[in-house]
Amino acid sequence: MKMRRFQGSTTREVLTQIRQALGPDAVILSNRNLADGVEIVAAIDFDEAELMAAATAKPQKPVIDQAATEQTETETRAVQKPEPVRQELQALRALVEKRWGRQPVANSVAPPALDRARLQGLGFHAALLSQLERAAAELGAREGMIHVLQEQIGALSDPLGDAGIIALLGPTGAGKTTSVAKLAAQQVLRYGPETVALFTSDTYRIAGVEQLNIYAKILGVPVEVLRGPQDLLSALQKHRGRRWIFIDTMGLSPRDERLNEQLQWLDALGDNLRRLLLLPASLAQQSLDQVLQPYAKLSLTAAILSKLDEAPACGAVLEWLAARKLPLAYLSDGQKVPEDIQPVTWDFLADAMGLATGALAAGGNSRYHEA
Known part of the structure; x- marks a missing residue:
């Protein structure tokens, strides 16, 4: 032998x-x-x-x-x-x-066969389905999926950089305020409260400002309430010594003119603003284009996939990102601040979707991934 x-x-x-x-x-x-x-x-x-x-x-x-x-x-x-x-x-x-x-x-x-019905149950229906099948035939189900997501979506390696103005955009209920608190808390823990300031334009939601004020008090950072572009300019001037400024924006109906106004005065900041689109994993295929229509025309930096713990069937959202070549910046899977948000790892996303080793294989055959 x-x-x-x-x-x-x-x-x-x-x-x-x-x-x-x-x-x-x-x-x-x-x-x-x-x-x-x-x-x-x-x-x-x-x-x-x-x-x-x-x-x-x-x-x-x-x-x-x-x-x-x-x-x-x-x-x-x-x-x-x-x-x-x-x-x-x-x-x-x-x-x-x-x-x-x-x-x-x-x-x-030999790689196990891909269970097409299982993928459709996870929300995949468009072009990614065929790509996933071809990749699975060559690499195996789980590795094939990770390969396709890496190629078609990708991940932003350093979303916050050494300093910057970061606005979290997205539909109502996406978890913008909690996500702002998570990201701000991580920077405070690393670099101290003097490096962070919080802004909010969410003056229409009941207790929206109050919720952010609670987080700010715990973190020991200031909060500024923005009611228009002049407030934004004044607040930026006031806190120009802060390394990171996080802006919590309002979530309104795509047909609400106030949403378009807010996006316009945020857009006036140009490349100085990093725009992170918060996408709840539960968004269904039939409502994606309508709900996200106001944001699709913006110069977006990346996306945050939220509420993975509530809705792991996020294939439709991933297809929307792939179609627009919009990379992911973070994955969020809970309400704990600051723990439940992390940079993108595709294995984590596969696990969150319930795709344990061999779970995509017809009959659950995991032989290909014994390692």
């Missing part, structure tokens, strides 16, 4: 190495995650009796040829002195192969 250890940044990359080095009859013995990728141990000229002997034999002192290469030494030690976990894996594999026969590597790690 010829055994070799392969390493790479992704499972797909390592499997390609195995096929090129050992051919289609190679068998996967074990795999594990590394800090910067994955490691897979594979073998060729696989003999059941030899495997069982390797799994049960007592460790022996290896005979090391001084002229051998480092790779040969590694392979020799792996065969002659197997680790306890590897012994169990080898014995288990031998038992399975004795009962059902040995399969070539191309079959043993």
Whole structure:
């Protein structure tokens, strides 16, 4: 039996190495995650009796040829002195192969089929469906989805930067005030209350200003109430020494003229303003275009996907972002300040959507993602 250890940044990359080095009859013995990728141990000229002997034999002192290469030494030690976990894996594999026969590597790690109905239940209906199916056929269900979302939406690596004016925009009930408090609290904890100021134009919602005042009092930062563009200019001048200014905006019907007025005087700040669109995960496909119509024409910086804990079926929102090439800045999944908001990680989003390893596979087959 010829055994070799392969390493790479992704499972797909390592499997390609195995096929090129050992051919289609190679068998996967074990795999594990590394800090910067994955490691897979594979073998060729696989003999059941030899495997069982390797799994049960007592460790022996290896005979090391001084002229051998480092790779040969590694392979020799792996065969002659197997680790306890590897012994169990080898014995288990031998038992399975004795009962059902040995399969070539191309079959043993074949990506599971994508459950189209499952994706439609999560809100995917447009062009992303076909892309997800193609990616899943090549990479596996979960990895395929993550690949497509990375390619079609992307993530903003540093939404707040070293300083800036950040306005949170979005429909009523998206969670703008709570999100402002979360982001402000994170900066206060890192850099101190003297670096942050809070502005709000949400003077139409009952207790809107009061809610932000409570957060500001806890954080020890000032609050300015904006009723028009002149208030905004005065407040910016007053707090020009603050590194970050967060603006909580009103959420109104897309047909309300007051919303358009607010967007116009915020737009007057030009590139000095970072506009983060807050999107609740619960937005349905049939209402997306109407609800978000006032914001679609703005020069948006990125989006925050909120309320993931309440509505994990956010495929329609993700399709809307993909169609506009608008990246994500943060993911929010609760009401706790400041914990329940974080920079985008696609694994976190997949988990929040209930897509545990193999969950997208027809029949729930998770074999492809044993690592």
